[in-house]
Amino acid sequence: MKLMVSQFLGENRALHEKLLPATVGVRSLNHKPGSGDFRPWRSPSTVATVPAGRQTIYRMGRDVASDARYWLSWTGIVHAVRGFDPDDTTERTYYTGDGVPKVTDNLALDGTDPQVNPAAPRLLGVPAPVSAPIVTTDAGTGTGDVSAYYYVYTYVTDRGEESSNSPVSAINNRQSDLTATLSGFAAPPAGNYGITLIRIYRTQTGSSGTADFFFLREIAVATPTTSDDGRALGETLSTSTWLMPPADLSNLTTLWNGMLAGISGNAVRFCESYVPYAWPIAYDTVPPDGKPVGLGVFGQSLLVLTTGRPVLVTGSTPDAMDATPLEIPQGCVSSRSVVGMGSGVAWASNDGLCFYGTGGARILTAGIMTRANWQALNPASITGCMYEGLYFGSYDDGTGRKGFMVDPSNTAGIYFLSVGYPVAHFDELQDQLYVLNGVNVQRWDAGEAMTATFRSKVFHLANPSNMVCGEVVADTYPVTMRVYADGVLKFTKTVPDARIFKLPAGFKNSDWQLEIETTGTVQSAALATSIPSMAATA
Numbered sequence: 001m002k003l004m005v006s007q008f009l010g011e012n013r014a015l016h017e018k019l020l021p022a023t024v025g026v027r028s029l030n031h032k033p034g035s036g037d038f039r040p041w042r043s044p045s046t047v048a049t050v051p052a053g054r055q056t057i058y059r060m061g062r063d064v065a066s067d068a069r070y071w072l073s074w075t076g077i078v079h080a081v082r083g084f085d086p087d088d089t090t091e092r093t094y095y096t097g098d099g100v101p102k103v104t105d106n107l108a109l110d111g112t113d114p115q116v117n118p119a120a121p122r123l124l125g126v127p128a129p130v131s132a133p134i135v136t137t138d139a140g141t142g143t144g145d146v147s148a149y150y151y152v153y154t155y156v157t158d159r160g161e162e163s164s165n166s167p168v169s170a171i172n173n174r175q176s177d178l179t180a181t182l183s184g185f186a187a188p189p190a191g192n193y194g195i196t197l198i199r200i201y202r203t204q205t206g207s208s209g210t211a212d213f214f215f216l217r218e219i220a221v222a223t224p225t226t227s228d229d230g231r232a233l234g235e236t237l238s239t240s241t242w243l244m245p246p247a248d249l250s251n252l253t254t255l256w257n258g259m260l261a262g263i264s265g266n267a268v269r270f271c272e273s274y275v276p277y278a279w280p281i282a283y284d285t286v287p288p289d290g291k292p293v294g295l296g297v298f299g300q301s302l303l304v305l306t307t308g309r310p311v312l313v314t315g316s317t318p319d320a321m322d323a324t325p326l327e328i329p330q331g332c333v334s335s336r337s338v339v340g341m342g343s344g345v346a347w348a349s350n351d352g353l354c355f356y357g358t359g360g361a362r363i364l365t366a367g368i369m370t371r372a373n374w375q376a377l378n379p380a381s382i383t384g385c386m387y388e389g390l391y392f393g394s395y396d397d398g399t400g401r402k403g404f405m406v407d408p409s410n411t412a413g414i415y416f417l418s419v420g421y422p423v424a425h426f427d428e429l430q431d432q433l434y435v436l437n438g439v440n441v442q443r444w445d446a447g448e449a450m451t452a453t454f455r456s457k458v459f460h461l462a463n464p465s466n467m468v469c470g471e472v473v474a475d476t477y478p479v480t481m482r483v484y485a486d487g488v489l490k491f492t493k494t495v496p497d498a499r500i501f502k503l504p505a506g507f508k509n510s511d512w513q514l515e516i517e518t519t520g521t522v523q524s525a526a527l528a529t530s531i532p533s534m535a536a537t538a
Contacts, residue, residue, distance in 0.1 A: 002533045003459045003467070003512055004526035008038040010413020013373045018511070020457035024413045027455035027515070031415050032445070033407060034388065039521040040452035041417070044435055044442035052439050056080075057425045059434070060091060060106055067430055070109060071441055074098050077336065079252040081260065084274055094124060094276050096252040096262055101125070101245045103277070122192045125244035125277045126155055129166035133200070134184035138227070142175030149174065149203055149228075152213055154239060155188055155221070156197040161277050162239045165201065165213070176230075183225040196221055201237045202228060213237040242278035245269070249279075251335065253295040253302070259318055261302060263292045268304055268311075270318040283318040287311045288325055294338035296345030298357055303345040305332035310356060328361045330354045336383040336422075339391060341408060346391050348382040350375070353391065355408055364391070364406050368414050377404075385424045387433040387444065394420035418450070448519075455515040456525075464508040467527040469534050471500045476520030483527065485509035500534050503527070 004022065011028035012020055020026070032041045050057060050073040058080045061070030072080075078097035085092070090105035101124035108120045133151045149172045152165040172180055188195040198221055201213035215234035219226050246264040253261045258274030268285045272278040290308025297303070304311040304323075308331050315321035330349035332338060337348035344357020352365035352374050365374060381396040390405045403417030423436035424444075433444040472479045472495045483491040486509045493501060516525050528534035 001461070001465065002526055002528040002536060003456075003514070004524055005454070005456045005514065006524035007036055008454055008522075009033075009410070010368075010415045012368045012413050014368050014370050017458040017513075018460045021412075022457060022459075025454050025456045026458075026513075027453060028413060028415050029454075030418055030450040030452040031454060032452075033390070033405065033415055035521075037521050037523050038452065038454055038516065038518070040450040040519055042445045042449050043447035044437065044444045045446035046437075046440040046442050047434070048441040049439050050436070050441060054436060054439075055423060056097070057423055057434065057436050057441055058095075059425065059427055060093060060104075060109060067427065067432065067434070067443060070106070073436075077250075079250065079262075081252055081254045083276065084258050094252060094260065096245075096249045100247045101249050101252070101262075120192070122194060125279070126157055126161050126163035126193060126195065126242075127189050127191075127244055128164040129153055129155060129186045130189075131184060131186040132167040132169045133182050135169050135172040135228075136181045136183070137172060137174045138179045138181055140178055142178040144175050144177060146173050146175055148172070149180070150211075150213075151182060151200060151202050151216075151228075152237070153185060153198050153200045154237075155193075155195045156199050156218070157194040158196045159194060161194075162199060162242070164242045165237060165240050179230060180228045181225055182228060185224070188221060198223070200226070202233065204233055213240075239278065241280040241282060242272060242275065243281060245271070245277070245279045251292075251295050253297060255297060255302060256300045257316055261295055261313075263295065266291055268292055268295070268302075268313070270321065273317055280318070283321070285311070285313060285321060285323045287323070290331060293332050294335040294347060296338045296340040296347065298340055298342060298344050303356055305335075305338050305345075305347050307331045312356075326356065326361065328354070328356065330361075330363070333380045334382045337379070337393065339384040339386050341386050341389075341391065344408065346384065346406075346408065348379040348384070348393070350379060353393070353406055357408075364408055364411050365414065368411060383422050383424070385426055385433060387426065390415075392424070392433070394422060394424075396420070396422075451517060451519055453515065453517045456513050459512045461510050461512070464510045465529050466505060466508045467503050467512060467529060468505065469500050469502055469528050469531055470495075470514070471498070471524075471526045471528075471534055472516065472522060473498055473524045474518065474520055474522040476518075479520065479522055479525075480517040481525060482515040482517075484513040484515070486511050487513075500531060 007023040009023045012024045047067045048071045054073040056074045056078040058072045080095035083092040092105045102121040103124045104121040151169040155163040200216045202216045203211045249262040251263045260271045270283040287306045290306035294305040302313040310326045312324045332347045334348045346355045352363040377395040384393045394403045401420035403420035405415040421435035425434045479495045
């Protein structure tokens with residue numbers, strides 16, 4: 001009789017240890033899945049340092065293929081996204097979580113490392129003027145009918161960003177060939193907005209038959225007065241609904257078609273397409289069953305995770321987004337656990353690691369961890385990211401940070417890690433995951449091999465037997481093998497090569513387990529009741 005383990009599909013804590021398939025064990029630690037064999041992850045390697053106490057890291061200068069420079073870090077939970085212009089060499093970047101929403105670019109990097117924060121971020125958005133313009137008809141005698149005129153003005157930045165409009169002026173009645181003087185322009189508010197111009201609009205009946213505001217003229221922001229001299233009007237005012245992003249906006253997330261989304265209070269907010277500084281309130285979506293806590297994207301779908309049921313939001317433009325509450329009673333217990341994974345979104349609930357995607361909803365850990373097993377990890381502490389198609393989670397169960405990995409495409413088992421990190425960042429240019437270990441930014445899977453351990457299921461024999469020999473097939477040796485009989489450690493051997501070796505005699509048992517420990521790569525490990533049985537292929 002031969003007892004063999006191979007393929008190594010992780011650990012299962014839900015099923016009885018005697019009922020597991022031979023490919024799944026009761027312990028899987030530091031195993032790097034995906035190759036069919038048993039191999040360890042490598043330890044992370046330090047590439048940069050940041051100040052102590054950071055909760056977020058992000059690398060700007062991503063168009064520079066270097067992971068040693070341009071690391072930004074914050075003491076709060078920050079969500080940073082890059083702008084939509086592929087030709088923007090300044091790498092304009094928007095972020096929330098560091099006070100009010102902000103925008104920066106690589107011109108703000110001062111050339112020193114580590115970067116604590118962008119050197120000179122701007123406040124995201126353009127505030128609207130707070131007072132109406134004052135309009136006075138100039139002296140003179142006109143001809144023709146008297147018409148009623150109204151005026152508004154906006155602020156414009158040195159980047160061409162335009163605010164919503166001011167309050168509407170008092171009515172100005174005059175004949176059409178008379179001019180008017182405009183004054184009373186409010187000074188821009190304090191803050192780094194970059195406002196340089198005032199843009200003035202006047203009413204005129206448009207092609208729709210209704211009176212709209214049309215562009216009249218543009219003046220420098222410090223100009224106290226200007227005039228309406230009867231010039232031809234330009235385009236209509238298009239920014240009347242373009243509000244500043246709310247001060248409490250968080251979880252900034254890139255969508256499709258030039259849209260960004262974020263959470264403000266009990267609502268999910270959306271920016272104007274390709275206008276990340278403008279956030280019309282009419283685009284709000286309010287989940288009906290709970291407070292939104294996290295956002296995840298797959299394809300052209302936004303999954304809003306809440307304290308209650310998730311909400312699926314779809315649509316091609318921000319003014320046409322449809323929100324559908326899903327019949328999934330799995331509230332999100334950790335906003336930092338939410339991860340978009342290409343084909344779906346994963347998040348931590350009280351029952352397990354949940355997933356919603358093109359194939360519907362499921363709990364990825366169902367069948368491999370009970371609710372009690374999952375609760376022991378303290379799911380509210382879980383932070384997550386994606387690496388090589390795997391969900392990479394980190395948790396704190398009260399004994400220090402540790403980690404786990406789940407493959408959404410193959411949930412036969414879960415892969416635990418002896419290390420965990422509350423802060424991580426995936427760099428798309430490098431196609432590499434970085435973790436924060438104290439003050440050290442470290443490249444994952446880049447250092448020395450970790451020690452990986454796998455303990456098999458319990459092989460139950462109908463008749464007590466003695467295992468007389470063992471074998472380990474590996475690429476590199478030595479490999480440590482431990483043999484357990486009826487739950488008791490009976491034998492430990494440092495296996496030097498692929499040759500069959502003898503086990504001690506003198507005892508017969510019904511329940512057998514084997515455990516391997518390695519820093520190399522193992523294809524299989526086996527016990528047998530005879531050497532001919534070990535030599536058999538099946």
